[in-house]
Amino acid sequence: MSNTNIDDDLIPEKVEGYTVGEKKTIDEYNKLDAEDESLAKWKASLGLSTNTDLYPVKADDKRTVVVTELALEFPDQPELQPIRINLEDSNGNTITGKEIKFDIKEKSIYQLVVKFRVQHEIITGLKYLHSVKRGGIRVDKVEEPLGSYAPNTVDKPFYERKFTEVEAPSGMIARGTYSAVSKFIDDDDNVHLTVPWSFAITK
Numbered sequence: 001m002s003n004t005n006i007d008d009d010l011i012p013e014k015v016e017g018y019t020v021g022e023k024k025t026i027d028e029y030n031k032l033d034a035e036d037e038s039l040a041k042w043k044a045s046l047g048l049s050t051n052t053d054l055y056p057v058k059a060d061d062k063r064t065v066v067v068t069e070l071a072l073e074f075p076d077q078p079e080l081q082p083i084r085i086n087l088e089d090s091n092g093n094t095i096t097g098k099e100i101k102f103d104i105k106e107k108s109i110y111q112l113v114v115k116f117r118v119q120h121e122i123i124t125g126l127k128y129l130h131s132v133k134r135g136g137i138r139v140d141k142v143e144e145p146l147g148s149y150a151p152n153t154v155d156k157p158f159y160e161r162k163f164t165e166v167e168a169p170s171g172m173i174a175r176g177t178y179s180a181v182s183k184f185i186d187d188d189d190n191v192h193l194t195v196p197w198s199f200a201i202t203k
Helices: 026-031 037-046
Strands: 065-073 083-086 101-105 109-118 123-134 137-149 159-162 176-185 191-202
Touching: 065 176, 065 191
Parallel strands: 101 191
Antiparallel strands: 065 083, 065 109, 109 159, 123 137, 123 176, 176 191
């Protein structure tokens, strides 16, 4: 799912003075100075180890970040069913051209949940961005750092990230249809997924 007309709203902000570190393989990371305590803690936080029992990847699958599901959950409103959007087919391929539309009740408290897996290499500085528009005018923008991740293993086949809870707007003016685009990008400006979607705020 890609969008060649990338919205300017979906260009991540750059931190002045920050430079992306040199890309290394998993083996190279594992061989880095074991006496460096801070480095050892960073590698441990990624779950990086010499364990080669990685999540099985098809030989021709070159993707490094695979977003498998987007969801809206309503943790404090059990009467509302979660909205789950599967982004993989039965063969593990990203579904392209999928129309994503759903309704959100006004004043409901929802939480965006992202499921994804990492394969082949360590991903640093993964970010989630989305821009929401109504009538062509931007009404919301989110840029959320997701962090750095080692490839998934059989024991941990995916990562899950839950965002801060948000209250849906309410009132006659707020009700209606909105369009949005979400993007996953890393420190190296690799875009792993761009996906358009739309939703309606209902009474």
